Amino acid sequence: MLLREAKEILGAEILSGDEYMDRSVEVAFSCDLMSDVLAFVDDKVLLLTGLTNLQVIRTAEMLDLSNIVFVRGKRPNEEVCRLAKEKKMVLMGVKHTLFEASGLLYKNGLNGIKIEGD
Amino acid sequence: MAETEKTIKLEYEVGKEEFSKAGIASSNIKKVLNQIGIDSTIVRRVAIAAYESEINIVIHSEGGKIIAEISHDRIIIVAHDKGKGIENIENAMTKGFSTASNEAREMGFGAGMGLPNMKRTSDQFSIESSKGSDTIVEMIFNI
Numbered sequence: 001m002l003l004r005e006a007k008e009i010l011g012a013e014i015l016s017g018d019e020y021m022d023r024s025v026e027v028a029f030s031c032d033l034m035s036d037v038l039a040f041v042d043d044k045v046l047l048l049t050g051l052t053n054l055q056v057i058r059t060a061e062m063l064d065l066s067n068i069v070f071v072r073g074k075r076p077n078e079e080v081c082r083l084a085k086e087k088k089m090v091l092m093g094v095k096h097t098l099f100e101a102s103g104l105l106y107k108n109g110l111n112g113i114k115i116e117g118d
Numbered sequence: 119m120a121e122t123e124k125t126i127k128l129e130y131e132v133g134k135e136e137f138s139k140a141g142i143a144s145s146n147i148k149k150v151l152n153q154i155g156i157d158s159t160i161v162r163r164v165a166i167a168a169y170e171s172e173i174n175i176v177i178h179s180e181g182g183k184i185i186a187e188i189s190h191d192r193i194i195i196v197a198h199d200k201g202k203g204i205e206n207i208e209n210a211m212t213k214g215f216s217t218a219s220n221e222a223r224e225m226g227f228g229a230g231m232g233l234p235n236m237k238r239t240s241d242q243f244s245i246e247s248s249k250g251s252d253t254i255v256e257m258i259f260n261i
Contacts (some may be wrong), residue, residue, distance in 0.1 A: 001221060017184055020242050032226060033227075033229040033231075034225070034226030034227055034229075035170070035228070035229035035230070035231035035232055035235065036229050036231060037226075037229050038166050038169070038170060038231065039231045039234070039238075040246060041261045043162075045261055047227075049224075053225055053226070054137075054140065054141070055137070055173075055225050055226055055227070056226065058140065058141030058144075058145065058169065059141075059169070060224070061145060061148070061165075062141075062144060062148065062162070062165040062166050062168075062169045063140070063144075063162060063165075063166065064158070070127070096196075115145055
């Protein structure tokens with residue numbers, strides 16, 4: 001799914017990286033736990049989260065993950081947006097809850113990641 | 119190792135509870151690995167492990183350092199912190215087990231995935247710690 005499609009589906013506001021809306025994402029992962037993001041996520045993933053601190057961007061950076069949607073109307077501060085811009089990341093903000101935002105994307109064909117068993 | 123082989127050594131201080139700076143060391147290590155042309159899959163694994171250990175120092179210790187040694191055939195990441203130490207390493211290695219503070223949890227950490235993540239991403243993993251002493255985590259990544 002192209003980021004511009006995800007933006008339309010979610011009615012999202014672009015907070016950073018509007019020049020990269022032609023990027024595509026293959027799957028999505030919704031989570032407020034960055035440790036879990038580090039455990040399960042690869043690149044080409046759209047991350048949906050309610051956390052807006054600097055560690056979200058750092059976590060994404062380590063994973064080469066470039067596309068993040070902030071849910072529940074939360075907005076990151078300028079420092080966070082600046083680091084995201086430097087890392088060429090797309091940040092979007094939506095009013096939906098994490099559940100609703102995930103559901104809307106899923107309904108429109110974006111699947112979740114597969115968790116491998118131990 | 120051949121005598122002519124160059125080893126790059128990077129060392130970063132990591133401060134206690136410095137949440138806003140957590141990740142700077144790992145980000146720099148990642149940048150250097152990319153610059154010298156290490157395979158991106160390996161770079162990502164090293165970055166995840168270094169970042170988890172950096173976060174652990176911030177959350178759980180009295181401060182410490184992250185050392186990266188890059189040679190022709192492997193990358194070694196050592197996280198050495200001063201402080202409380204780990205009372206029960208087996209518990210600490212269990213997915214979901216955590217003693218992190220509320221502040222750490224608010225930052226999105228303390229899910230109990232840190233040490234298991236470091237072990238998963240590295241080719242060799244060792245941890246030395248006991249209650250009241252330093253903790254030393256060593257992770258080796260084959261190139």
